[in-house]
Amino acid sequence: MSDERKTPEMRAQMTEIERLRHSAAHVLATAILKIWPEAQFAAGPPVENGFYYDVDLPHRISPEDFEKIEAEMKAEIKANHPFERMEVSREEALEMGRKGRLASLGDREQPSKFKIDIIENIPEGETISLYRNGDFVDLCAGPHVMRTGNIGAFRLTNVASAYYKGDEKNPQLQRIYGTAFKNKTQLDEYFAMLEEAKKRDHRKLGKELEIYIIDEDVGPGLPLWLPRGAAIIEELEKLAKETEFAAGYQRVRSTNLAREALYLKSGHLPYYKESMFPPMEVHEHGEEDSVAQRYYLKAMNCPHHHKLYAAIPRSYRDLPLRFAEYGFCHRYEQSGELFGLMRVRSMQMNDAHLYMTPEQFESEFNAVNEMYLNYFKLFGLEKYLMRFSTHDPTKLGQKFLDEPELWKQTEEMTRNVLKNSGLNYEEVPNEAAFYGPKVDVQVWSVIGREFTIATNQVDFGQPRRFNLTYKDKDNTEKTPICIHRAPLGTHERFVGFLLEHYAGNFPLWLSPEQVRIMTIGDDAALVDYARKIGNELRANFVRSDVDLGTDKINGKIQRAEQMKVHTMFVIGKRDMEADAVSVRVHGKGNLGAKPRAEAIAEVLLSIKERRP
RNA sequence: GCCGAAGUAGCUCAGCUGGUAGAGCAACGGUUUCGUAAACCGUAGGUCACGGGUUCAAAUCCCGUCUUCGGCUCCA
Numbered sequence: 019m020s021d022e023r024k025t026p027e028m029r030a031q032m033t034e035i036e037r038l039r040h041s042a043a044h045v046l047a048t049a050i051l052k053i054w055p056e057a058q059f060a061a062g063p064p065v066e067n068g069f070y071y072d073v074d075l076p077h078r079i080s081p082e083d084f085e086k087i088e089a090e091m092k093a094e095i096k097a098n099h100p101f102e103r104m105e106v107s108r109e110e111a112l113e114m115g116r117k118g119r120l121a122s123l124g125d126r127e128q129p130s131k132f133k134i135d136i137i138e139n140i141p142e143g144e145t146i147s148l149y150r151n152g153d154f155v156d157l158c159a160g161p162h163v164m165r166t167g168n169i170g171a172f173r174l175t176n177v178a179s180a181y182y183k184g185d186e187k188n189p190q191l192q193r194i195y196g197t198a199f200k201n202k203t204q205l206d207e208y209f210a211m212l213e214e215a216k217k218r219d220h221r222k223l224g225k226e227l228e229i230y231i232i233d234e235d236v237g238p239g240l241p242l243w244l245p246r247g248a249a250i251i252e253e254l255e256k257l258a259k260e261t262e263f264a265a266g267y268q269r270v271r272s273t274n275l276a277r278e279a280l281y282l283k284s285g286h287l288p289y290y291k292e293s294m295f296p297p298m299e300v301h302e303h304g305e306e307d308s309v310a311q312r313y314y315l316k317a318m319n320c321p322h323h324h325k326l327y328a329a330i331p332r333s334y335r336d337l338p339l340r341f342a343e344y345g346f347c348h349r350y351e352q353s354g355e356l357f358g359l360m361r362v363r364s365m366q367m368n369d370a371h372l373y374m375t376p377e378q379f380e381s382e383f384n385a386v387n388e389m390y391l392n393y394f395k396l397f398g399l400e401k402y403l404m405r406f407s408t409h410d411p412t413k414l415g416q417k418f419l420d421e422p423e424l425w426k427q428t429e430e431m432t433r434n435v436l437k438n439s440g441l442n443y444e445e446v447p448n449e450a451a452f453y454g455p456k457v458d459v460q461v462w463s464v465i466g467r468e469f470t471i472a473t474n475q476v477d478f479g480q481p482r483r484f485n486l487t488y489k490d491k492d493n494t495e496k497t498p499i500c501i502h503r504a505p506l507g508t509h510e511r512f513v514g515f516l517l518e519h520y521a522g523n524f525p526l527w528l529s530p531e532q533v534r535i536m537t538i539g540d541d542a543a544l545v546d547y548a549r550k551i552g553n554e555l556r557a558n559f560v561r562s563d564v565d566l567g568t569d570k571i572n573g574k575i576q577r578a579e580q581m582k583v584h585t586m587f588v589i590g591k592r593d594m595e596a597d598a599v600s601v602r603v604h605g606k607g608n609l610g611a612k613p614r615a616e617a618i619a620e621v622l623l624s625i626k627e628r629r630p
Numbered sequence: 631g632c633c634g635a636a637g638u639a640g641c642u643c644a645g646c647u648g649g650u651a652g653a654g655c656a657a658c659g660g661u662u663u664c665g666u667a668a669a670c671c672g673u674a675g676g677u678c679a680c681g682g683g684u685u686c687a688a689a690u691c692c693c694g695u696c697u698u699c700g701g702c703u704c705c706a
Contacts, residue, residue: 078634178701179633186703190633193701221699225641234679234697293705347706352631353697355704365706449705458706473706507706539663568663576667590665600666608666 032064032161035200039064041101041151041162042091042169042198043071048154049090050075050194051123053083059121059156060132060182060191066466067208068197072180074132079192084174087194091172098167099152103160111137111146111157123153132182133157171205172198215466220517221358227522227530227582229513230359239356239363241510246530249561250516251366251509253528255344257396257628258368258506265389267340267370272322274346278312284321284480285419286314289452293317295350295363319345320477320502323371324484327498332488337498338378342370344509359514360469368506371477373486373498376431382501383435386474390459390505397519398630404441405458405470406432407449418452419479428476428499429455451502453479459505463518471515475502522582523605526621527628529584533562533621535599536574538590540566547594551587551614558622579604585621 032040043062046069050057054075062071073079079087111120112134118126120133136157140146149158151166163169174196182188199205216222224230229247236242243251259269278297281287286294297312316322323341332339348364355361374382394402409418409425418425432455436443443457450456456475462468477500480486487495506512516528526532535552537544545566555562565574571588578586586602592611593599599617601609612620 080634176700177634180702181632184702186632190702192633195701232698238697349705352704354631354633354702356698361705367706470706504706511706536666538665541663568661570662570664570669571666572664573668574666579667586666588666592665602666 036064037161038163038169038200039069039198041166042172042196043069044101044149044151044154044156044158044162045091045094045166045169045172046071046087046174046194046196047073047121047156048094048123048151049087050079051121051154052090053086055123055126056128058128058130058132061136065195068175068195070193070195072182072191072193074189074191079177079194081174081177088172088174094152095166095169097152098165100165101160101162102150103162104148104150106146106148108137108140108146111148114148114155115157119155120148121154121156130157169198170200171202172196173205173209218463218518218521219358220360220514223517223522224359224514226580227517229517229530237363238353239351239361241359241362241364247513249530250513250524250528254368254506254509254512258342258344261389261392262340262342262370265340265385266338267342270323270326270341270343272319272326272343272345273316274348275313275315276322278314280321280325281314283483284324285453285483286317286321289417289419290317293349293351295348315348316345317347317349318502319343319347319367319369320371320480320500321484324480324486324500327371327373327486328484332373332486332498334375334488334490334496337488338372338374338382339498340370340372345369347508359510359517362508362510365508365510367508368472368504368512370503372501372503373481373488374501375488375490375496376499379431379499379501380435380438383432383474384439386501386503386505387439387441389503390472390474393505394461396628396630397516399461399519401462402442403460404436404443405449405460406436406443406445407451407456407458408445408447409450409455410448413448417448418450419454421479424478425450425455428478432457432476451475451477453477456502461515463515467518469511469515471507471511472505473503473507474505476500477502524582524584525624525628525630526584527625529582530561531563531581531583532560532625533585533587534565534578534583535562535587535589536565536571536578538571538588540568541591544589544591544594548587548589551589551599551618554618555621558618560621560625575602587617 040063047059047062050073054077056075058074060072062069114120115130115134115137118128118130120130122130137146147159149156149160149162174194176195178193178195179190180193181190197208199208227246228244230241230243232238232241278287294317295315297314299310299312301307302311326341327339344366346364346366351361351363372382408429411422414420414422454476456473458470459472460468461471481497481500486498488498490496533555535548537548548564548566552562552564575586582604584604587599588602589599596611597614598611599614600611601617603609
């Protein structure tokens with residue numbers, strides 16, 4: 019293995035399963051060399067669910083080659099070679115590299131170019147070690163399992179491409195992915211789990227449950243919401259509006275596009291330009307006008323909100339001021355990055371900008387974090403991580419606003435608040451927004467997919483650029499601090515996440531179709547009774563539908579269950595005569611008959627309380 | 631954007647090495663009047679992603695484009 023970025027301490031912590039998988043990567047390389055001796059290897063680490071090895075090879079490895087490679091791997095495992103560690107000097111290692119002897123089965127004409135590069139990047143004084151299994155020798159810090167025979171069960175999973183060291187200026191390598199476990203049972207369980215995960219994929223559920231579509235004529239990454247999807251969005255928006263109202267936010271509204279001048283002022287141009295749709299050129303004074311105005315689709319709401327702040331003179335007594343908007347933003351994401359609802363080009367953000375004095379920062383920041391935690395509780399999210407993203411001082415003026423002092427101050431301030439809050443956080447350099455440090459919230463859906471679901475950003479740049487001020491107690495003009503926050507992220511990503519989180523089995527309050535009423539037969543009196551109940555539900559804003567057709571009741575239930583309708587009212591003659599309904603709940607089955615009024619009251623209460 | 635793979639009816643998919651497109655479900659019409667996950671019969675539905683080429687003949691082979699997927703980079 020050859021990932022030089024990890025320290026020796028980190029490697030020592032490699033778990034048993036990681037050692038096994040990393041060893042499997044060496045066996046993979048061994049097998050590939052037996053078939054294609056000219057293969058050049060780069061890095062082959064264990065990853066979350068398996069391992070990979072990056073290889074440079076003229077032959078394009080495809081899944082059809084897997085059988086052949088796996089057969090060689092099996093032979094190597096059966097041979098049960100020991101993994102032998104050897105420590106060598108830097109010069110010895112380089113000499114072997116020049117002979118093509120690293121990550122190979124013997125000397126070769128071509129030097130082991132990636133391995134040589136890796137050696138050259140190992141800091142002075144650090145031990146350089148090699149590992150051998152059979153004829154295969156690789157530059158590797160280890161550790162490994164004792165023998166190749168310890169690799170219990172494995173399978174190659176897919177091929178992808180990756181740039182050497184993840185830099186798009188470097189050559190592209192073929193990345194062969196595989197996974198390995200102690201035994202076949204665990205391997206089978208893993209693949210069974212993957213099958214389960216596929217069923218919960220938001221793209222699959224989004225289609226099956228009629229949530230959204232992405233149409234070629236509309237454009238890639240531009241989802242359209244079907245009524246069932248829009249219903250979920252409406253509920254989320256209602257939740258956000260209630261929560262924000264209670265927390266002292268005020269709602270504002272802004273446009274979807276603006277002149278270039280606005281984004282020059284905000285700094286989006288040039289710092290964010292490649293993520294924005296190209297401008298529209300408009301000749302405002304007729305065809306003969308030689309000067310075109312450039313308009314951009316907004317990528318973020320902040321510049322618009324800053325204008326709203328600036329529109330009226332502000333006093334320290336007005337602060338904190340909290341402007342909220344579910345604004346539509348458009349970003350020109352690279353085509354290869356689009357991914358279902360999770361990565362789109364048009365998004366509706368649960369956005370708000372909070373303007374405050376420095377003294378108010380801590381309490382405002384904490385209040386925002388508390389809002390996050392309340393939401394997580396409501397949705398039953400247990401695993402989350404706050405990623406505190408800071409700037410990289412070497413990229414001031416390029417990726418980040420050139421304000422070294424302000425970066426230092428705001429990062430310090432944010433770090434302190436995070437520390438005092440006791441939240442689970444991790445600091446990552448070089449990932450801040452261009453206008454200030456940020457805290458992204460990572461969550462994991464039940465199928466293990468990781469998302470940045472929400473964001474909480476400090477902005478010291480824009481308030482100055484927009485000349486935002488407030489009159490302080492001492493009669494001087496001061497610049498407020500601004501926090502951008504979006505606890506529910508964007509509708510697109512959040513709904514995508516919820517689909518996977520709930521596997522489409524939404525709680526009643528979020529359910530696209532909350533109640534479906536179905537009759538046993540289509541007797542006229544029964545149809546009337548069902549319609550009456552439907553009207554009563556709709557009068558109480560319950561999303562309900564009636565299935566009055568001539569199908570058998572089993573068929574009606576089947577269709578409702580497939581659409582994951584939360585509650586079903588089954589109505590036959592017996593129910594009608596007793597002014598009752600038979601209640602069936604998705605996932606729970608038949609709950610028996612209940613008086614009509616009681617059944618409806620229960621539905622209304624569950625929705626009102628947003629029960630899980 | 632880059633590398634690789636894929637695109638057949640509304641959905642899920644079949645269609646072998648070229649001979650002119652098929653099933654199930656859904657839809658529609660009829661029959662059935664039924665108690666908790668699919669009643670029965672029939673009808674209709676496709677520029678095989680799009681454009682070009684090779685061929686007597688293309689869903690099938692070749693080239694280009696679009697889109698999606700697996701990754702890289704990036705992010706809410």
